[in-house]
Amino acid sequence: MKKLLITLASTIALSSGADVQISMPPGSQCWSYQGRDTRFYGNFLGGQALTVAVVEQQSTEHAGMKAIAYNGEQVWVNGPNGYFRDGNRESNPNDPFIHTDKPGRYIFNLYEHGTGTEFPVFVKICAMRKDQAKTK
Structure with missing residues (x-):
């Protein structure tokens, strides 16, 4: 019985869309992910400029697939001190x-409620110092 409860709890946890940690490789400014999770978290310094690129697959009404690409404006972001x-x-x-005002943990949700997705998504987050960010 105990083994059955543990298996059931694991299945529920896996299907609920787990948080994925953002961990940039040493010497890299970018991190990428491909999978079905839609909620990501990582620690960032204050005064950074972040770019977020997302490509997701969606089914069409005629049983086909289409790819949708977007950037950080369509991503929910929470951070320290009520950010x-x-x-x-x-x-x-x-x-x-996306500018980090304070250092700390930032959470990125592709969907308002961080639910996970039926089809794989690709996410790339890059960080640079704010003074390195080129704006038009």
């Missing part, structure tokens, strides 16, 4: 970055 960016915000082509 919040809504995924429905207006895009700003003159400033495509």
Whole structure:
């Protein structure tokens, strides 16, 4: 019985869309992920400019597939000291970055409730110092 409960709990945890840790390789400014999770977290320094690129697959009404690409404006972001960016915000082509105000843990959700997805997604997050970010 105990083994059955552990198996059931593991199945529920795996199907609920686990958080994925952002861990950039040494010497790299970017991290990427491919899979079905849609909620990511990582520690960032204050004063950084982050770019987020997402490509996801969606089924079409005629049983086909299409790829949708978007950037950070459609990603929900939570961070230290009440930092919040809504995924429905207006895009700003003159400033495509997410700026980290304070150092700490930042959470990125592709969907408002971080539910996971039926089809694989590709996510790439890059970080640079704010003064290195090129804006138009």
